[in-house]
Amino acid sequence: MNRGTVIVGASVGGVRTAQALRSAGYQEPITLVGDEGVLPYDKPPLSKAVLAGTATPEAITLLTEQQARDLDVRLVLGRAGRHLDLGAGLVELDDGERLPYDDVVIATGSRARPSPWGRPEGVHYVRTLADAAGLREGLRRGGPLVVVGAGFVGAEVAATARKLGVAEVTLIDPAPVPMGRVIDPATAARLGAVHRDNGVVTRFGSQVEAIEQIGDGLVVLLSDGSAVPAANVVVGIGALPNDEWLASSGLVVGGGLHCDERGRAREAPRVHAVGDVARWHHPGLGTARRAEHWTNAVEQAAYVALPTDRVRLERPVRHHDPDRRAHRRRSAAGDRRAGRSIGADDGTAAVRRPLCHGTGSARGSRLGRLAAGVHRRTAGRRRRRAAGGRTGGDQSALAAYFATR
Numbered sequence: 507m508n509r510g511t512v513i514v515g516a517s518v519g520g521v522r523t524a525q526a527l528r529s530a531g532y533q534e535p536i537t538l539v540g541d542e543g544v545l546p547y548d549k550p551p552l553s554k555a556v557l558a559g560t561a562t563p564e565a566i567t568l569l570t571e572q573q574a575r576d577l578d579v580r581l582v583l584g585r586a587g588r589h590l591d592l593g594a595g596l597v598e599l600d601d602g603e604r605l606p607y608d609d610v611v612i613a614t615g616s617r618a619r620p621s622p623w624g625r626p627e628g629v630h631y632v633r634t635l636a637d638a639a640g641l642r643e644g645l646r647r648g649g650p651l652v653v654v655g656a657g658f659v660g661a662e663v664a665a666t667a668r669k670l671g672v673a674e675v676t677l678i679d680p681a682p683v684p685m686g687r688v689i690d691p692a693t694a695a696r697l698g699a700v701h702r703d704n705g706v707v708t709r710f711g712s713q714v715e716a717i718e719q720i721g722d723g724l725v726v727l728l729s730d731g732s733a734v735p736a737a738n739v740v741v742g743i744g745a746l747p748n749d750e751w752l753a754s755s756g757l758v759v760g761g762g763l764h765c766d767e768r769g770r771a772r773e774a775p776r777v778h779a780v781g782d783v784a785r786w787h788h789p790g791l792g793t794a795r796r797a798e799h800w801t802n803a804v805e806q807a808a809y810v811a812l813p814t815d816r817v818r819l820e821r822p823v824r825h826h827d828p829d830r831r832a833h834r835r836r837s838a839a840g841d842r843r844a845g846r847s848i849g850a851d852d853g854t855a856a857v858r859r860p861l862c863h864g865t866g867s868a869r870g871s872r873l874g875r876l877a878a879g880v881h882r883r884t885a886g887r888r889r890r891r892a893a894g895g896r897t898g899g900d901q902s903a904l905a906a907y908f909a910t911r
């Protein structure tokens with residue numbers, strides 16, 4: 507009997523892989539394993555609509571039990587993959603169940619980089635539905651918010667908190683401007699100014715030394731000797747791939763599962779990886795890279811689900827070089843509405859865009875126009891690179907991020 511496909515990780519990468527397999531006509535068994543004890547859900551709205559209270563947890567569900575039944579996908583929730591036995595072709599779960607596979611797709615994503623300053627009560631991450639609910643409850647109780655890390659998640663949390671009416675929001679980052687690693691200094695400085703215009707106090711160029719609990723509250727101590735009081739602190743200092751559980755398999759992990767340019771583990775071609783955990787070889791750059799973007803997870807899922815290697819070769823994957831025209835086409839097709847099903851560009855898979863995309867807080871705002879300008883410039887750079895110049899760079903990551911909004 508065919509063993510079918512086991513997908514480990516049940517967020518957008520895993521769910522989209524299961525859906526794309528069925529859309530492509532795959533008829534073997536599919537098992538989707540997720541370690542969270544709730545139905546699969548989408549992450550981008552956590553720092554936006556869910557935190558703001560304009561979307562319920564149900565609204566961001568990616569796959570209901572009925573939908574799983576309709577797709578003939580076995581949904582195994584609340585259990586984690588803990589070992590991959592390549593020789594036997596088995597995924598071992600944390601409760602000891604062993605799932606045989608012909609193909610296995612690793613979609614275990616990433617987690618919040620842990621706070622180096624500890625986690626006294628009131629210190630939050632924003633990575634899961636439970637995290638977002640905990641932060642929302644903390645904000646509801648009132649008091650100042652300090653956000654450490656002015657990357658995408660930190661910036662969104664600061665903006666959402668202001669929208670919710672939190673009077674004192676301080677955004678701290680060691681860099682002199684936000685997102686200076688991925689955008690040019692002038693644009694980064696303008697992003698900082700937009701935060702200040704929105705009433706956020708920015709402490710850029712400041713290092714956090716410690717987060718201490720004093721009485722019922724917290725205090726964030728900075729390297730310049732100052733202290734910022736807080737009722738809630740969000741630590742948003744990046745993410746780490748969930749690849750440790752694969753180390754015992756003998757696969758090459760470290761900064762994600764190392765794959766060839768078609769998303770197959772180098773030592774085991776029937777092991778595939780998609781999304782935040784996947785470190786795919788990028789032929790244009792001559793190196794492997796990992797992208798933490800919704801669109802990347804969806805496109806990689808659609809690609810690994812293509813029926814055979816031959817078909818995959820005929821349809822080379824777009825290495826997360828998001829195409830603005832594709833975005834326009836989707837918009838023109840009326841996909842502005844939250845959760846609307848659309849066909850992927852190559853028609854191989856049905857994908858849905860998350861609730862926040864196209865309806866995010868930046869849309870139509872000054873921040874949104876700024877983002878569009880950044881996007882235009884990075885798209886121009888991409889065209890020049892494609893015409894023979896230097897390839898790659900973090901700018902495309904930023905463009906990708908904004909392209910999905």
Ligand SMILES: Cc1cc2nc3c(=O)[nH]c(=O)nc-3n(C[C@H](O)[C@H](O)[C@H](O)COP(=O)(O)OP(=O)(O)OC[C@H]3O[C@@H](n4cnc5c(N)ncnc54)[C@H](O)[C@@H]3O)c2cc1C
Nearest residue numbers: 515517518519541549550586587615616781782798799800
């Ligand atoms: C707050 C927030 C806002 C974001 N906003 C945007 C945005 O606006 N635009 C954008 O493009 N991207 C955004 N992102 C990034 C985007 O959400 C991720 O790139 C995307 O979720 C990656 O999907 P994934 O399926 O690869 O991984 P994940 O979403 O990380 O999901 C992996 C799943 O696997 C589970 N898992 C982990 N280990 C195991 C195991 N051993 N066994 C079983 N299950 C396991 C995890 O618990 C999780 O449920 C945001 C992310 C966050 C956290």
